[in-house]
Every structure is written in structure tokens, then in C-alpha cells.
Amino acid sequence: MGERSEKITKILQVVEEQDVAFVKFQFTDILGILKSFAIPARELETALEEGMGFDGSSILGYTPIHESDMVAMPDPDTFAILPWRPQEKRVARIVCDILTPDGKPFEGDPRYVLKRNLEEAKKKGFVMNVGPELEFFLFKSMECPETTDLGGYFDLLPLDEAEDVRRQIIFALEAMGIPVEYSHHEVAPSQHEIDLRYADALRMADYALAYKMAVKAIARQNGLYATFMPKPLFGENGSGMHTHQSLFTLDGQNAFFDANDPDGWYLSKVAKQYIAGCLKYARQITLVLAQWVNSYKRLVPGYEAPVYVSWARRNRSAMIRVPLYKPGKEKATRIEYRAPDPACNPYLAFSAMLAAGLAGIEEQLEIPDPIEEDIFHMSERRRKELGIESLPANLGEAIVEFENSELMRRALGDHVYENLLKLKREEWDEYRVQVHPWELQRYYKIL
Numbered sequence: 001m002g003e004r005s006e007k008i009t010k011i012l013q014v015v016e017e018q019d020v021a022f023v024k025f026q027f028t029d030i031l032g033i034l035k036s037f038a039i040p041a042r043e044l045e046t047a048l049e050e051g052m053g054f055d056g057s058s059i060l061g062y063t064p065i066h067e068s069d070m071v072a073m074p075d076p077d078t079f080a081i082l083p084w085r086p087q088e089k090r091v092a093r094i095v096c097d098i099l100t101p102d103g104k105p106f107e108g109d110p111r112y113v114l115k116r117n118l119e120e121a122k123k124k125g126f127v128m129n130v131g132p133e134l135e136f137f138l139f140k141s142m143e144c145p146e147t148t149d150l151g152g153y154f155d156l157l158p159l160d161e162a163e164d165v166r167r168q169i170i171f172a173l174e175a176m177g178i179p180v181e182y183s184h185h186e187v188a189p190s191q192h193e194i195d196l197r198y199a200d201a202l203r204m205a206d207y208a209l210a211y212k213m214a215v216k217a218i219a220r221q222n223g224l225y226a227t228f229m230p231k232p233l234f235g236e237n238g239s240g241m242h243t244h245q246s247l248f249t250l251d252g253q254n255a256f257f258d259a260n261d262p263d264g265w266y267l268s269k270v271a272k273q274y275i276a277g278c279l280k281y282a283r284q285i286t287l288v289l290a291q292w293v294n295s296y297k298r299l300v301p302g303y304e305a306p307v308y309v310s311w312a313r314r315n316r317s318a319m320i321r322v323p324l325y326k327p328g329k330e331k332a333t334r335i336e337y338r339a340p341d342p343a344c345n346p347y348l349a350f351s352a353m354l355a356a357g358l359a360g361i362e363e364q365l366e367i368p369d370p371i372e373e374d375i376f377h378m379s380e381r382r383r384k385e386l387g388i389e390s391l392p393a394n395l396g397e398a399i400v401e402f403e404n405s406e407l408m409r410r411a412l413g414d415h416v417y418e419n420l421l422k423l424k425r426e427e428w429d430e431y432r433v434q435v436h437p438w439e440l441q442r443y444y445k446i447l
Contacts, residue, residue, distance in 0.1 A: 004076060007076035007077070008045070008048045008049065008076055011044070011048065011076055011079050012044065012045055012048075014079075014081075015041050015044060015092070018081055018090055019088060019089060019090055020041050020081060020089075020090045020091070020092050021040065021041055021089035021090060021091065022038045022039065022040060022041065022089075022091045022092070023038065023039055023041065023044055023047075023079075023091070023092045023093065023094060024036045024037070024038045024082075024091065024092070024093040024094070025037055025038075025039065025047070025052055025072045025074060025093075025094060025096050026093055026094065026095050026096060026209065027072060027095065027096045027097075027098055027109070027111065028110050028111070028209065028345060028347065029059050029060040029062065029110075030060060030062075030108065030110060030345065030348075030416060030419055030420055030423065031060060031291065031345060031420075031423065032110065032291075032343070032344060032345025032346065032347070032348070033060070034209055034212070034213060035059060036093070037052070037054065037072075038091070039052065047074065048074055048076065051071040051072055051073035051074070051096075051099060052071065052072045053069060053070065053071055053072075053101075054070055054071075054072055055068050055069075055070070056068050056069065056070035056098075056106075060423070062098075062106075062108050069100075069101045070098055070099070070100070070101075070106060071098070071099040071100070071101060071103075072096035072097075072098060072099075073096055073097045073098070073099050074094040074095070074096050075094065075095050075096065075097060075206075076094070077203075078093075078094050078095035078206050079092060079093075079094045080092060080093055080094075080176040080177060080210070081175075081176070082176075082217075083171070083172045083175040083176065084168075084172055084214070084217050084218055084221060093210070093213075095111070095206050095209070096111075097109060097111055097112060097115075098111070098112065107413050107414070107415040107416070108415040108416055108419065110345050110347035110348050110416065111202075111205070111347050113347060113348060113351050113411075113412055113413060113416055114201060114202055114205055114347040114348070114350055114351045115202060116351075116413070117350075117351040117354050117355055117411055118200075118201060118202060118354070120358065121247070121354060121358060122250070124358065124361070124362075125249055125250055125255075126247040126248065126249065126250075126255060126358075127200055127247065127248045127249075127250065128200065128201040128245060128246075128247060128350070128354050129198050129199065129200055129201070129204075129245065129246050129247075129248055129334075130198060130199065130200075130201045130204040130205075130243060130244065130245050130350055131181070131195070131196060131197065131198035131199075131204070131243075131244040131245075131334075132195075132196065132204065132208060132241050132242070132243045132244070132340075132342075132346070133193055133195050133240070133241060133242040133243075133244075134193070134194070134195075134196075134208065134211055134212070134228070134239075134241050134342040135186050135191060135192065135193045135228075135239035135240055135241070135342060136191070136192055136193075136212075136215055136226050136227065136228050136239055136342065137188070137190050137191050137192070137226070137227050137229070137232055137233070137239065138162050138165065138190050138192060138219055138224045138225070138226055139190060139224065139225045139226075139227065139232075140224065140225070141225055142225040145227070145232045145233055147189040147190040147233075148162060148189075148190045148224065149162065149185075149189055149190055150189055162185075162190070162192060162224070163185075165218060165219060165222050165224065166183045166192055166194060168218050168221075168222070169183075169194060169214055169215055169218050170183060170194060172214045172218060173194070173196075173210070173211060173214055176210055176214070178196060178207045178210060178211065179196065179197040179199075180194060180195070180196060180197065181195045181196060181197045182194075182195055183195065186237070186239075187236075187237045187304065188233060188236035188237045188238075189233075189236065191236075191237065191239065194211070194215075196208075196211065198244065198246075198334075201245075201350045201354065204346070204350070205346040205347045205350055208346040209346070212228060212342070215228075228341075228342040228343050229294060229343060230290070230292065230294050230295045230297065230298040230341040230342070230343055231294050231295075231297035231298040236303075237303045237304055237305070238297065238298030238303060238305060238341070239298070239341060239342055240298070240305060240338060240340065240341050240342070241340040241341050241342040241344065241349075242336050242337070242338045242340070243336070243337045243340050243349070243350075243353065244323075244334045244335070244336050245334060245335060245336075245337065245350075245353060245354075245357075246271075246333060246334040246335070247270060247271075247274065247357070254330055254331050254333050255268060255270045255271070256268055256270065256271035256274070256333045256334060256335070257271075257325075257330045257331075257333040258271075259330075265313065265322065265325075266325040266333060267322065267333070270361060271333070271335070272366075272367040273357075273360045273361045273363075273364060273365050273367070274335070274357035274358070274360050274361055275311055275320055275322075275335055275357075275360070275367050276360040276365035276366060276367045276368070277356045277357045277358065277359045277360015277361065277363070277365055278320060278335070278337060278353060278356045278357050278360065279309055279310070279311060279319075279320065279360075279367075279368070280356070280359070280360065280365060281355075281356035281359060281360075281405070281407055282309045282319060282339070282356070282389075282391065283309065283389065283391060283392060283398075283401045284356075284401045284402060284404075284405035284407055284408055285352040285353065285355070285356050285402075285405075285407075285408060286339060286391050286392050286398045286401065286402075287392075287395075287398040287399060287401065287402040287408075287420075287424060288344065288345075288348050288349055288351075288352040288402075288408070288412075288420075289337075289339050289340040289341070289344055289349050289352060289353070290339060290340065290341050290344065290398065291343070291344055291345070291420075291424065292343055292395070292427070293394075293395050293427060293428065293431045294343075295341050295343065295395070296392070296393060296394045296395055296398075298341060299339070299391055299393075301376045302376060304316065305338070305339075306318065306319035306338045306339050306391065307375075307376070307390055307391055308371075308375045308383065308388050308389070308390055308391070309388060309389040309390065309391060310370075310371040310375060310386075310388050311335075311367075311368075311370055311371070312370045312371050312372050313370055313372070314372060315370070315371060315372045315373070315374070315375070316338075317374055317375045317376050318338075318370075318371055318375065319337070319338055319339055319391070320335055320336065320337055320338070321335070321336040321338065322334075322335055322336070322370075323336060337353055339391060340353075348412065348416070348420075351411055351412065352408065352411060352412075354411075355407055355408070355410070355411035356407065359407055368387070371386060371388065375388065395424060395427065395428045395431070396428050396432075398424075399421070399424050399425060399428060402420075402421060402424075403421055
């Protein structure tokens, strides 16, 4: 019996023992929106072995109608029972790879894109580990963003009225085998954060989908609406997905750590080149990390979100931060990329950051000096003196950078690159022709 067959046998045993009635087969479209269809448990054995066919032309960014047949092939390692569903006739989920009818990986599958980039890293001797901080808001309803509390950073009851909701989410994630590191109320009213313990990038991207599903489902059970929209409230901090990441060698050593770093940062040459690559290609990859019009309402000065392409060790106004080294914690040496938001497609976001970092290693780029000054309050002249660029100011700028990026075309593949570019151009054009309430309020009576 092969390894996959053994895993399938174990899944079928769990399904019988736990009274699982339905299994949701899940994957994402190009934009990262979770897609799912359910099969009854009696069909599971065949589906696990052969996959399930579906119409790919109905999935955004997948295939045209004349090439619509796709196969969802479940990954046995991702099987988990959904703990918030009824305890009788239970429901489970499994993440799928998308294949063409002849059994080949589908080029437009975001999970395959990440797998391909991770394989490139492996050829260079590296494994990518990731630990994202996914922030979200809990509002009173889906109809409008009405806050549920007046809490701020690290606040407790009575200001933090959703502590029990976070508790339920954490128990659900742990029951699904997703380890949680810690949780807290974030800076804005009704804003929250639950951090997952780091894992390899593919597993973490799968975890991120489950995380968002759990947050939304449990919020709904509590009569609330959860959103990962980057900037739902004017005048308040937006939600980010600060992404901690590092490269490990194939034998399990942290390739980012160097006890003899001449600069005293405890960073290896590999880490410095990786950072340099992320800085060089930051503008080109931002479309993937912050892919919506609304994402750029978050990336403005004054709300703790990065605006400028820079790195630092203590300075949280920088785009990339290197947490300080603690003796005996060599495996924790990492970088924190602060530009992504939680509305991105994690498969593509991890792919983009990895591609930029690996390009820095391949090109043997030199890391610039860290910027420990408060960049938000720095004059434009001072920023020019230090050579600090800005991230794209809106989706339109990000599109221009992305459409001229050979790195992104290579990392995402022609299919995803071209379809993502097409979708984002359409979104930007649709946004540009709208007349917004702010414009009417400001101009209607005076012009």
C-alpha cells in the first residue's frame, strides 16, 4: 500500500468513526476567493482516488467555456472536520489541487503556482517557512460596518467585547490541527488578530483559507459579521497580513541566521540578499500582496501601514522589519513583510514574496542600510537623500508596475499573470468611472 493509499484509508476510518456525512472539496479562484462543493461520504473513497470533475469556466480566471472540464484532486494531508458544524452527521473539508482532464496540474491553480515556486526554492536548497498575522473586523451586521466595541490595542473587557468569539475561533482552529500562537484586540475598534504558529508556506496558505472560513463562520454563529476587507472604516487603522518568513535549509537549519554577522544583526548573507530582493521588487509585487482598490486606502501614512520601501530592525514604519534576535532562538530569525493585507490570495502572495527574495539571492544583491528613523514624518527631501521609494499609491500604479514585471510573469506563470492583470484592469477601470459620495459632498454645491 502506497503512502497516499494509507492516508486515504485513515481518512475513511475517521469519516466512519466521527459520523461524517459530507466532505467539502475546496480550492480558490485566482483572486483567492474560497470555492467549495460538497459530496456525501459514500462517494468519498472514489473521489479521493480519482478526484471530482467540475466546470472550470464558472471559476473566475480559470478556463474558457470550450475548455471547461477540470478535476479537483483532494490532498489527503488537508482533511479536517469542521468543528463549528453539528456534531451529528458532521461535515469535513479537504483542499484540492486542480488538474486538467489528462491529469496534469492546471497552470491557473493558485495552489500549483505556490508549489512550483517552492520547488524552485528547494532546487536552491531552501524551504520557505511563513507565519502571517491576519487581522479582521467584527461588525454587527453584513449591511454596514457598525462596530461592536470601543477597544484598542491589547484591550480587555469591557472594551474588548469579542474575547469569547476569538476564544471560540481558536478552539476551532486547534481542533482542525492548526496551531495558534496568540490572539488580541487590535488598534481599531472591533479589530482583532489571531496569529498562527509558523509552518511551511504551502501548509500555511491552506491554513490561511481555513482561518478565514472559521472566523466568518463563528462570527455568524455569534450574530456578527467578520470581514477581511483591508480598510472598512474611515479614519481607523486597516487590516494587514504582516507576513513573517524565513528560509530553512533542507536539513532543518535556519538559513537566515548567522551568529558571526559582521554587522551585528545576526543575519546571514542569504537573509540580507533575500531582503534586498524584496526591496528591489517591492513595487512590482505589490499588486499581488494588496490586490484590491480598497487595499490602497490602508497603505497611507499615519495608520501603521507601510508606505515606503525600506527595512529596519526596530522601526515599524518600514516595509520590512527584522525582529531582534534572542539568544538561543536561532530558528526564530526571520523577516516581517508588512505590506500584504488579508484579502490577498495567500498562495500567490507567498509566491510573489518568495520569488522576489530568491531573485535577490540569485542576483547577489547588496542590502542597503536599515532606516531606523520615523519615515512617516520624514521630509520628501530626506527620503530622496536616503533613496527611499514609495509603494504604489493606488491600484492603477500597482498595475503599471506589475504589467512590466518579468519576475511576476515568471513566478505566477503566463495564465495567472495575464488573467490577474486583466481582472485588475477591469476593477480599476470600473472604480475610476464611479462618482463617490465624497466628490458630491465636496464639489456639487460649489462647482
